[in-house]
Amino acid sequence: MPLPVVDNHAHLDIRRDDDAAGEGLDLQAHVERLITDARAVGVDRIVQIGCDLESAELTTRLVDAHPALLGGVALHPNEAPLHAERGDLEEAYASIERLVAHPRIRVVGETGLDYYRTGPEGRDAQQDSFRWHIDLAKRTGKVLQIHxxxxxxxxxxxxxxxxxxxxxxxxxxxxxMAMARECVERGYYLSFAGTVTFKSARELRNALSVVPPEQILVETDTPTSPRRRIGAP
Incomplete structure (x- = not known):
């Protein structure tokens, strides 16, 4: 690529099941391989996202070990109802707030809403969690990244x-396109993944066309399915 690119959102602690090149590597070596591969095609920085308690803890260790990484941590919208059901949501919030204080964690996210995987019974917990994360981002001065x-x-x-x-x-x-215009008017950044290249994604490309370049980010959201988490270092 003609200019260096930042991958705005990746999950490097998760590996595709068909990633033969990564077999036998521990987590740190696997991540270093991905960073090297990305750098070879012009992606010189990556935002590593941890969106449950385990991956959030791992993210703080990965960003300490790899200078090319910055991090984001949060409870994914599908995680919040699970913690609420178990009765430990406040403890989970406390853990995320502790991890967000890490100097190389620059993002609160991914948080937001997911009505695809969580049914109506979990929506109140998702919305409460989303509001809590919005407040956390404002209190800490960090970027909010929304699912x-x-x-x-x-x-x-x-x-x-x-x-x-x-x-x-x-x-x-x-x-x-209408939602993209509203987000642009509100000053939000819009991050586009590989889905924008799909033949069926004409509507998404139309949305991209109304976003000023200064409000566009790109991401891999790596890895795509099928996938599994690598053991902690």
Missing amino acids: DRDAHDDVLRILAEEGAPEKTVMHCFSGD
């Missing part, structure tokens, strides 16, 4: 009600 699946209207509504942080990113943007 939005089948929940566009509620994501925009809650951001408006709570007041979005100064820097807010719609991770793996999946909305239409």
Whole structure:
């Protein structure tokens, strides 16, 4: 690529099942291989995301070990209802807040709403968690990175009600042109993944066309399925 690129969102602690080159490598060696491969094609920095307690802890160790990485931590929207059901959501929040204080953790995310994998019974917990993460990002001055699946209207509504942080990113943007225009007007950044290249993604490309270059980010959201987490170092 003609210019260095930042991968705005990746999960390097998870490996594809068909990643033969990574077999036998421990986590740190696996991540170093991915960083080297990315650098070879012009991706010189990567934002590593941990979105459950285990991967959030791992993320702080990875960003300490690899200068090319910065990190983000949060409870994924599908994690929040699970913690609420177990009765340990406050403890989980406390862990995330502790990890966000790490100087190389620059992102609160991915948080948001996911109505695809979590049914109506979990939506209140998701929305409460989203509001908590918005507040955390504002209190700490860190970037808010949002997961939005089948929940566009509620994501925009809650951001408006709570007041979005100064820097807010719609991770793996999946909305239409009208939503993209609204996000642009609100000053959000829109991050696009490989899905924008799919033949069926005409609507997504139309959305991309109305976003000013200064509000566009790109990401791999690596890895794609099938995938499994590598053991902790």
